Amino acid sequence: MTRCLDGDSLLYTEKRLIRQPAIIFFLIAAVVLSACSGLIANANWPGLSAQDNVVYVAYGPGVAAFDIAEGRELWSFPAEPNARVGFYAAPSVGEGRIILGDYGAPGSFFSPGVVVTLYALAADGSGSPGILWSNNSVARDRIVAAPLQVEDTVFVGTADNYVLAIDATNGAELWRFEAEHSIWAQPVYQDGVLYVVSLDKTLYALDAATGDLQWDLSFGGSIINKPAVGPDLLYLGTFDNKLHAVDVASGAERWSVDTGGWAWSGPTLADGVVYAADLAGNLYAVDAESGDVIWRQEETGLGEVQASPVVVDDLVIFAAADNSGDEETRQGTLLALNAQDGSEVWRERTPARIFTTPVVANDALVVVMNATNGLVFVYDLESGRQVGAPLMPAAAQQQ
Amino acid sequence: MWDTLIINPMINALLWLYDFLGNNFFLAIAVFTIVIRLATLPTQLRQQRTSMKMQTMQPQIQEIQKKYRDNPQKMQEEFKKIGYNPAESLAGCLPLLLQMPILIGLYQAILIVLGSTPQSLLELSGRAYGMIDLAALLPITNKVGWLNLAQPDPLLILPALVLVSSYFSQKVLTPPTPAKDKNKSKKQQQEENPMAGVTQSMQYTMPIMFGVMSLQFPAGLSIYWILTSLIGVVMGYYVRKQMPGVAGPAIASAPTGASAGGKGYQEAAPASQEAPAGKAGRLEPGPTRAVKSGGGAQSKRKRRSAKR
Numbered sequence: 108m109t110r111c112l113d114g115d116s117l118l119y120t121e122k123r124l125i126r127q128p129a130i131i132f133f134l135i136a137a138v139v140l141s142a143c144s145g146l147i148a149n150a151n152w153p154g155l156s157a158q159d160n161v162v163y164v165a166y167g168p169g170v171a172a173f174d175i176a177e178g179r180e181l182w183s184f185p186a187e188p189n190a191r192v193g194f195y196a197a198p199s200v201g202e203g204r205i206i207l208g209d210y211g212a213p214g215s216f217f218s219p220g221v222v223v224t225l226y227a228l229a230a231d232g233s234g235s236p237g238i239l240w241s242n243n244s245v246a247r248d249r250i251v252a253a254p255l256q257v258e259d260t261v262f263v264g265t266a267d268n269y270v271l272a273i274d275a276t277n278g279a280e281l282w283r284f285e286a287e288h289s290i291w292a293q294p295v296y297q298d299g300v301l302y303v304v305s306l307d308k309t310l311y312a313l314d315a316a317t318g319d320l321q322w323d324l325s326f327g328g329s330i331i332n333k334p335a336v337g338p339d340l341l342y343l344g345t346f347d348n349k350l351h352a353v354d355v356a357s358g359a360e361r362w363s364v365d366t367g368g369w370a371w372s373g374p375t376l377a378d379g380v381v382y383a384a385d386l387a388g389n390l391y392a393v394d395a396e397s398g399d400v401i402w403r404q405e406e407t408g409l410g411e412v413q414a415s416p417v418v419v420d421d422l423v424i425f426a427a428a429d430n431s432g433d434e435e436t437r438q439g440t441l442l443a444l445n446a447q448d449g450s451e452v453w454r455e456r457t458p459a460r461i462f463t464t465p466v467v468a469n470d471a472l473v474v475v476m477n478a479t480n481g482l483v484f485v486y487d488l489e490s491g492r493q494v495g496a497p498l499m500p501a502a503a504q505q506q
Numbered sequence: 507m508w509d510t511l512i513i514n515p516m517i518n519a520l521l522w523l524y525d526f527l528g529n530n531f532f533l534a535i536a537v538f539t540i541v542i543r544l545a546t547l548p549t550q551l552r553q554q555r556t557s558m559k560m561q562t563m564q565p566q567i568q569e570i571q572k573k574y575r576d577n578p579q580k581m582q583e584e585f586k587k588i589g590y591n592p593a594e595s596l597a598g599c600l601p602l603l604l605q606m607p608i609l610i611g612l613y614q615a616i617l618i619v620l621g622s623t624p625q626s627l628l629e630l631s632g633r634a635y636g637m638i639d640l641a642a643l644l645p646i647t648n649k650v651g652w653l654n655l656a657q658p659d660p661l662l663i664l665p666a667l668v669l670v671s672s673y674f675s676q677k678v679l680t681p682p683t684p685a686k687d688k689n690k691s692k693k694q695q696q697e698e699n700p701m702a703g704v705t706q707s708m709q710y711t712m713p714i715m716f717g718v719m720s721l722q723f724p725a726g727l728s729i730y731w732i733l734t735s736l737i738g739v740v741m742g743y744y745v746r747k748q749m750p751g752v753a754g755p756a757i758a759s760a761p762t763g764a765s766a767g768g769k770g771y772q773e774a775a776p777a778s779q780e781a782p783a784g785k786a787g788r789l790e791p792g793p794t795r796a797v798k799s800g801g802g803a804q805s806k807r808k809r810r811s812a813k814r
């Protein structure tokens with residue numbers, strides 16, 4: 108190439124040859140720098156909770172409330188979404204308050220780290236809710252788990268291994284308990300005891316008033332979803348492919364059932380039966396007392412099930428993510444089975460994969476998924492057909 | 507393609523090392539870094555040697571360029587005779603460019619392996635090879651001392667170490683530039699030896715850039731970068747020892763009265779190249795130090811006279 112050039116041109120060509128890779132390098136570095144802004148680390152699927160006809164969705168840039176009966180958005184928080192903060196943990200609604208935690212905002216450039224904030228919002232009427240209090244000093248890593256309100260106390264697990272008890276009236280910390288690893292599941296409360304599960308494969312029973320450990324029990328796999336608790340037994344799924352029942356008084360394991368894959372989703376207890384699913388798409392109904400398998404559905408074609416089953420009357424509904432095929436075209440499935448015998452009642456393909464446990468509001472099944480045409484989808488419980496148009500937060504539409 | 511060839515092998519290598527090294531992710535990253543550096547060592551050594559050789563040839567190259575300015579064909583022939591290929595002058599940048607896919611891949615691999623969100627954990631479960639018992643390995647311990655390996659270092663110790671180690675790595679790996687000729691303007695010198703300007707600026711800009719980037723990097727990635735820089739320093743010294751003709755001018759920074767990288771430089775190089783066989787591969791402290799001290803004194807004298 109340089110053969111046809113004169114001496115000056117050769118020098119020029121040589122300079123270009125040297126400078127070009129330097130420029131390319133800086134361009135690549137710029138891409139890396141922008142790619143390193145924490146988007147990958149902070150992404151998660153939406154969180155969903157409900158009270159009466161209103162559902163609350165933490166969808167990333169903010170939290171939005173929708174009236175399902177009227178099919179409209181009531182409010183969103185924050186009023187001006189901040190791209191640096193993520194909201195994915197399902198909000199906790201009760202006592203006139205909405206408690207929610209965020210995934211944290213990156214610290215300032217020369218003060219790296221994550222600033223995680225817990226908020227209490229006033230849950231009255233429409234319009235952007237007022238902030239009752241906020242606390243950004245209690246957690247140093249993201250809040251993945253939905254907070255739990257018990258009267259005037261909020262219990263929340265954090266990814267920096269703590270379960271915190273917070274005064275719901277003013278946001279002050281009451282006590283904290285440290286696990287060995289992150290807590291991603293909402294704690295459960297019964298009779299003055301708080302049950303907390305952690306990725307460290309352990310179930311902790313804590314005195315809800317003081318945070319003192321009453322007993323703990325370790326398993327062979329991590330636990331990342333909310334347990335179900337009955338009068339005598341607590342039920343949880345673990346990553347060593349098992350569904351366990353634990354005596355809440357003694358902390359001893361009562362029984363366990365093998366599953367065909369990671370028991371990612373939390374089990375659901377209804378009428379003396381524990382309903383569960385695993386990542387391989389197998390579905391189970393187990394007698395809550397004895398651990399006997401009542402029915403088991405394999406080769407359901409569901410894909411991966413991360414969401415907990417939803418039991419409504421005589422239906423048990425499973426939501427799944429089909430991870431086969433191209434990422435852009437992946438869909439989800441809703442499958443309703445007869446709770447008694449596990450026979451299929453209806454099945455509905457959804458426009459996107461479902462990772463979040465659906466809720467029931469206004470006598471309909473409400474599902475959240477990151478579809479291109481909407482975020483909140485409503486399905487008829489009898490037929491499984493979609494009802495109305497999907498809802499999307501106005502703030503997300505503007506983006 | 508990117509996932510299959512880069513990310514997934516990295517993820518599984520890290521998981522395997524984590525398991526093998528007693529569930530210590532810090533050690534897994536450290537050993538992974540060493541393995542990566544060893545795997546790319548022959549390429550990097552070759553590039554480093556080529557790069558340094560190119561630099562030592564600069565005086566001859568410039569002579570040929572001047573002499574055959576109007577005869578490109580002859581110029582090419584002369585280049586060929588001395589074994590110079592202009593395209594090879596890019597070699598100095600290649601080790602850094604080679605690092606980029608590794609760096610980007612490792613950034614994503616660390617975040618996925620450490621599973622800092624349920625989504626990334628689910629992704630990890632889909633990427634782990636069948637031979638790895640992921641359920642037994644989870645949760646991956648992400649805390650080492652004050653560090654959460656998935657987050658930036660809040661005490662800024664790692665970014666500082668990235669900056670310092672990158673600087674020394676760049677300094678050692680950058681081919682030494684010929685002595686400056688004070689009789690020529692900066693622009694003239696840049697035109698005569700454009701590579702020197704670029705390599706000199708990269709010596710400072712790269713460490714600053716990586717130091718700044720590491721403020722937002724996961725600590726695990728900063729550890730990779732610090733270790734890779736330290737290995738680079740060792741490698742750089744090794745190459746310099748292997749190429750005594752290069753080591754001399756690197757230390758000799760003072761002008762000798764000849765043109766930039768010109769006669770004075772050429773005289774220094776053969777001196778060390780003619781070293782006895784037994785001393786080959788070692789630095790020749792005598793002449794080069796003499797030049798250094800002489801140059802230093804000369805520079806000081808010039809500064810003093812300028813003050814007056």
